[in-house]
Amino acid sequence: MGIGDQSPFKLSDSISSMISDSCTPLIETDIYPQSVEGKTVLVVEVFPGKHRPYYLANKTKEDTSYVRVNGTSRPADSVTLKELELEGSNLAYDSLQEIGTDYDESKALELCRVVKKLLYQIAKQKMRN
Secondary structure: OOOOOOOHHHHHHHHHHHHHHHEEOOOOEEEEEEEEOOEEEEEEEEOOOOOOOOEEOOOOHHHHOEEEEOOEEEEOOHHHHHHHHHHHOOOOHHHOOOOOOOOOHHHHHHHHHHHHHHHHHHHHHHHHO
């Protein structure tokens, strides 16, 4: 279809403003004109974000966060939202300390000792076989 007589730069600015005004946190995009079959179209490239999840600014993230599943957009459930928030913070579940649990160095060292002993036994068993 193409953009017709519209200025690609004005249309690009308009699309960029719509995205900025409608979504939070700010979504990083690149919008540029491209010729396809003799017609000018605008390509809107959306980059993977660092501050996920993204959602509509005038609604809650629980109501307006979506994820891609096999080529379709689906509402993100609460677990997926938590995963996205952790990824956006550069955290992983296994790096988090359980709330309400104190770190006990002696227990951690004992666990390391037990795991090391088990690994030694497994390696020893494999060498016999």
